Amino acid sequence: MADTEALLFEIADAVISCKKEKVIETVGKAKLKLPPEEIIEKGLSAGMNQVGILFERGKLFLPHVMMAADAMTAGVKLLEEDLPAGTQGKKIGVIVNGTVEGDVHDIGKSIVSTMLQSSGFEVYDLGRDVPTRSFIEKAKEVNADIIGISALMTTTLQGQKDVIELLKEEGLRDKVKIMVGGAPATQAWADKIGADCYAENASEAVAKAKELLL
Numbered sequence: 001m002a003d004t005e006a007l008l009f010e011i012a013d014a015v016i017s018c019k020k021e022k023v024i025e026t027v028g029k030a031k032l033k034l035p036p037e038e039i040i041e042k043g044l045s046a047g048m049n050q051v052g053i054l055f056e057r058g059k060l061f062l063p064h065v066m067m068a069a070d071a072m073t074a075g076v077k078l079l080e081e082d083l084p085a086g087t088q089g090k091k092i093g094v095i096v097n098g099t100v101e102g103d104v105h106d107i108g109k110s111i112v113s114t115m116l117q118s119s120g121f122e123v124y125d126l127g128r129d130v131p132t133r134s135f136i137e138k139a140k141e142v143n144a145d146i147i148g149i150s151a152l153m154t155t156t157l158q159g160q161k162d163v164i165e166l167l168k169e170e171g172l173r174d175k176v177k178i179m180v181g182g183a184p185a186t187q188a189w190a191d192k193i194g195a196d197c198y199a200e201n202a203s204e205a206v207a208k209a210k211e212l213l214l
Ligand code: B12
Pocket: 045, 048, 049, 051, 052, 053, 055, 056, 062, 065, 066, 069, 097, 102, 103, 104, 105, 106, 107, 108, 109, 111, 112, 148, 149, 150, 151, 152, 153, 154, 155, 179, 180, 181, 182, 183, 184, 198, 199, 200, 201, 202, 203, 205
């Protein structure tokens, strides 16, 4: 196994076993060899995805998931300082991003915000459990080009549609693009609710956000 591949594997393994100090140590090493985006996607997120699978199979319980999430967040924090600070000159566009009402999952959404910001977008991250109306109020306030909506549960996915419907009611649907994401979201779902785009991960979110504004 290549050196860097083994390191990414170690990072994923440290997340799965909730070893925060080990995550910090291995991410520290990986930082010297790999770009932050790759460490997030192929190391930290890969580990967290595995945690999700084990949780689903009843092999892990919620406290374990919380500790793994905490370890992953520590790793992402360490990498944030390495991501470019964003464009100094003209910004690409303005994005309001948040997790739908009733949903507290925010790790992936925050990664998306960070990567968008470091790619030159002006990002307003509303956090998690965001009331439907708040997405629209913020978009009006900052004159957003795109609203990003994250949902991590099948039970909260509907919240993405609610934002779009409320935008229509307010006569603002043509003024702003909608980008959706989160594990249960798919391209088919995005098409069904009339979103402008779906992205599977943070790098894709950056590429698609750029495409939307071209
Ligand atoms: C970590 C985690 C938690 C943590 C969240 C910590 C936090 N601060 O976010 C804690 C422990 C708090 C938690 C709580 C719960 N959880 Co939970 N959790 C997870 C887990 C294991 C991983 C999620 C994660 O962080 N993944 C890593 C990140 C990097 O990936 P990501 O979120 O998918 O994000 C990427 C993409 O999706 C995309 N993306 C994300 N957002 C956006 C937005 C846009 C605009 C775009 C373009 C792209 C995009 O880009 C990201 C980066 O690449 C998932 C399992 C899974 N398979 O997702 C379950 C999971 C989502 N949880 C689940 C459940 C049931 C719960 C609880 C209800 C448990 C309980 N009994 O209390 C509560 C939720 C309470 C609530 N009201 O929200 C279920 C949902 C089932 C369903 N109905 O669909 C899952 C699927 C686990 C399972 N298989 O059962 N959870």
